[in-house]
Structure formats: C-alpha cells, structure tokens
Amino acid sequence: METTGEQLVGRRFPNVSLPATTGMAMSAEDFASGSFVLFIYPRTGRPDRAEPPEWALVPGAKGCTPESCEFRDLAADYAALGFRIYGLSSQDTDYQREAVDRLHLPYPLLSDSGFTLATELGLPTFEFGGDRLHVRSTLVVTDGTIAHAYVGVSDAAAHPRRLLAQLKLSR
DSSP, X not given: OOBOOTTTTTOBOOOOOEEBTXXXXXXXXXXXXXXXXXXXXXXXXXXTBOOOGGGGGSTTTSOHHHHHHHHHHTHHHHHHTTEEEEEEESSOHHHHHHHHHHHTOSSOEEEOTTOHHHHHHTOOEEEETTEEEEOXXXXXXXXXXXXXXXXXXXXXXXXXXXXXXXXXXHX
C-alpha cells in the first residue's frame, strides 16, 4: 500500500555514492543541488529470462519495465520542470545497462546492491527467491532535501504521470 513517506519529507538526501549505468558513480555532490526524481524499484526482468509465477503475487513487485518506460516517455516533461530522473535497484550496473539499452532510457539507473540508501533512510525492502529487493518507492529531492516521498507504490505504470501532475501543481 502506497504511503506518502511523511517521515522522509524534509530530510537531507544521504551522503552516498552509487554506481550508475553511465559508467561513473553518482556522488554526494551530484545529489546535493538541483532537483531530481529517484524512482526505486525491485528489479527489472529480461526478455530472455522467465519470471517465476510467484513474482506476480508479490504486491507492488510487477511493473518495473512499464514504470521505467513511463518515466522515459515523460522525461522531457520532467526536465521542463527542472527535474533530472534516476532509477535505482539492487541489481548491478551490468545487468541494468541491458535495460537502459533495450528500453532506450534517457536517464541513468543506479545500483544500490549494498542497500546503503535503504539503510540511511529506513526504506523498506523484501526478500524474494533468496534475494533482498527494494520496495517500490519514489523520492523527489530539491537542493539535497527530500520534498516528496512515496513508499510502496502499487500502480507502477500510472505513478510517473500522477507524480508529474502533482509537481506541475506545486510549481
């Protein structure tokens, strides 16, 4: 169930460094200024690997590809409002690069395989098939401070458009 993540609003974005699909690490300096949307997702699948049927039964787990593609399709609209977009999962950057290439994502995916961000902010995770994964969440950060937070996003495909509408109203 999606919550507003009120406990996160007003907090400073943690001083973290995260590997990105650009080949560079995103550092604390990259996150300290300007505005960005960080959508956090459990994992992306691949066309050559079937998901176990149980994956569809995990609340909020399905939808990583539609969410990523919707952020892709709305990237110019977010940019017009002054927001950069980043996606984040626990998958390694080599795995994530395949998704960036296949889905033609114009923004980097970040890897938090050590769950540094989740630990720093108290973001929820879950276990599936022996792997620890992030619960789908979104943080909107302005000048290093979390302005909006959504935890447990359940409608992954519709969330980017709803968030964009909300950000347009608040500008």
